[in-house]
Amino acid sequence: MTPPYFDRYENLAFERSDDGVLTLRFHTDGGPITFTGTTHEDLPKALEDIAHDPDNRVLVLTGTGDVFMDSIDGASLGEIFRPAHWEKIRREGLAVLQRLLGLPMPVIGVANGPATVHSEYLLLTDIHIASDRATYGDFPHPAFGITAGDGLQVVWEEAVGTARTKWLLWTGETVDAATALQWGVVNEVVPHEQAYARGLEIARTLAAKPALYRSLQKQTLNQRLLRRLIESVPYGMALEGLTAADLAYQAG
Template structure:
């Protein structure tokens, strides 16, 4: 961190930031400098970080990516707390909705770079404005089938909207994964590139979009994300309420 970097660059345990001279911000998920294990703290920090990014007028574009050879494929379920309790789940529900809304509402273009498996919160990548995948990337939903709770936290809305209902149902029912080539064929990914070129391609695209006028960037963002934002607001609060019921049912059965 330099003297000119904003305070939020070092504020969050699982988020690392760097920014180019022309304002292209990279936000990397990480745990101790390696591939991230998603935790309750990550869940709490992410909406706050996105708000920080939104308010920082020095940012001209955002690259969202992971660290090492995975975008996100590990989660510490216990760290989310006693999710079967309504007051705990309501906090998670609030945070989960805020992340998706804020990703779509940032006043700058967002480039998603899947640097490897995205089997936890793959919807974050699908909500970006342009989505680049390493040829080693895979997509799916690991946590919900593993934990035995419904996928109501945005996956159901975003995958249905981007890939279509039949593909979304198959992916979320079966717990199977798809590779980057299949994701591109499904219309989920814009480009698949060699693994060691994925981030650089994201930077190229981000710098191209960052060079456009600020008002254009902000209003184009609103124009192109209006429908998806509406779907998120309509579907995620209900979906997360149902997800919370299945979490409570698991606790009841123990």
């Protein structure tokens, strides 16, 4: 029987194999996703559904077509300059990061193309496979003039160090898959057509492991990163909200 949450979320498509490998694809109308306020609200709920479904043994996180995520509809996030609304965004943003790390199963990230919106989702996965067409960076924050406090600053610093993180988040530049591999952001770079298949291959190997091992290994390997996110993201998102409010004020 198909779980009800498979059809519950507008921008999230689900597929599960008989051996318990669940694939979550970001999409908009069946094509590459444009991230919206609805996506932001739905994703933490979906991750909770995934966590509570005992038939899920491994999660594969990827995009649709040739894009992981590179487009965002900023206006759809609503009146982010208003404190009460920003608090909702802040809670949702932190919940996504915590729940990705807190899932009782390994997560395989497959960068099937550009990941310049919410690249931190891929960096939070347990094993990260990249298409040779993948690129990484932060488009929205430098473009909008809003502080990147929603976890990017923590996750990228953990992955590549302070200097490279500052360069990425100040400039809005991108790095290709080969550079991401050199920096230690990804575990493997494979030809574009093989990226999802390689992620699925690893996922099926892990799905065969005992359930308690999968759950406790997940906790063991993510303890430090989870602690850093809990400590830093609420503060970072508060500063992000201030810059959003300042933009609204300057616009009159």
